[in-house]
Amino acid sequence: MDAILKVDRVSQTYQARNGEVTAIENVSFQVNEGEFISIVGPSGCGKSTLLSIIAGLEQPTHGAVRIEGEPVNGISGQIGYMLQKDNLLDWRTIWRNATLGLEIRGMLDEGSRERTMKLLKTYELYEFRNKYPSQLSGGMRQRAALIRTLAVNPQILLLDEAFSALDYQTRLTVTDDIYRILKREGKTTLMVTHDIPEAISMSDRIIVLSARPSVVKAVHQVAFDQPGLSPLQRRNNPQFSRYFNLIWKELNQ
Ligand code: ADP
Ligand code: MG
Numbered sequence: 001m002d003a004i005l006k007v008d009r010v011s012q013t014y015q016a017r018n019g020e021v022t023a024i025e026n027v028s029f030q031v032n033e034g035e036f037i038s039i040v041g042p043s044g045c046g047k048s049t050l051l052s053i054i055a056g057l058e059q060p061t062h063g064a065v066r067i068e069g070e071p072v073n074g075i076s077g078q079i080g081y082m083l084q085k086d087n088l089l090d091w092r093t094i095w096r097n098a099t100l101g102l103e104i105r106g107m108l109d110e111g112s113r114e115r116t117m118k119l120l121k122t123y124e125l126y127e128f129r130n131k132y133p134s135q136l137s138g139g140m141r142q143r144a145a146l147i148r149t150l151a152v153n154p155q156i157l158l159l160d161e162a163f164s165a166l167d168y169q170t171r172l173t174v175t176d177d178i179y180r181i182l183k184r185e186g187k188t189t190l191m192v193t194h195d196i197p198e199a200i201s202m203s204d205r206i207i208v209l210s211a212r213p214s215v216v217k218a219v220h221q222v223a224f225d226q227p228g229l230s231p232l233q234r235r236n237n238p239q240f241s242r243y244f245n246l247i248w249k250e251l252n253q
Pocket of ligand 1: 014015016021023041042043044045046047048049050
């Protein structure tokens with residue numbers, strides 16, 4: 001498998017009022033095409049910093065990020081970014097929210113409209129296209145936000161604690177939904193979270209970061225004996241707790 005994304009010895013140091021803060025230090029890893037990777041680490045360790053560097057929103061102090069061999073230099077059309085808040089605009093319908101990214105990039109045409117329509121149909125939001133975000137449940141809103149992100153057809157999805165604003169029950173179904181969509185659309189995904197079970201339930205590989213200054217503490221290949229389990233099925237599998245205990249210890253020692 002080819003690495004689509006390479007993070008090469010990336011460090012980020014911020015100037016704070018009381019001196020320098022090194023958020024991440026010498027972090028390297030690769031993501032293969034179609035892989036789902038999670039990065040877990042304590043709050044404030046630099047997970048969001050890492051994602052903004054990968055998204056081209058900030059420059060690292062040291063190191064480089066490459067997508068298909070090309071250095072990331074500014075915001076890339078190959079990357080879709082999803083945050084904790086769905087950032088749907090309340091005054092626009094679901095359809096006009098879903099097409100917002102296309103509109104901003106000047107990519108709204110017959111083909112992209114059709115693709116968005118198809119995504120809404122496949123993922124059961126087409127009937128809600130003329131509704132407003134406030135008329136949808138939290139889970140549906142997050143799905144609408146994902147469709148908006150997918151509408152511009154990025155190769156790589158970055159998820160930053162994308163489910164942490166949802167209540168527990170909703171989170172379980174939303175992670176199942178989002179996982180199914182990303183796999184079906186064949187997207188490469190890099191997710192950061194402080195929620196260990198969430199990472200185990202969705203990932204092919206988990207990268208564990210230490211507290212600040214963050215370094216890569218461990219990398220785990222997640223392999224359940226039974227392939228193709230959904231996130232919910234993984235949570236109910238006896239092998240789940242082994243991964244949980246392992247990673248929990250790494251984060252708490
Ligand atoms: P996480 O997402 O893991 O919770 P962040 O990446 O948001 O952590 O932040 C890591 C550290 O870097 C924190 O100590 C935070 O205060 C600091 N930091 C993040 N962004 C900036 C910035 N723009 N300027 C100064 N310090 C920052
Ligand atoms: Mg964060």
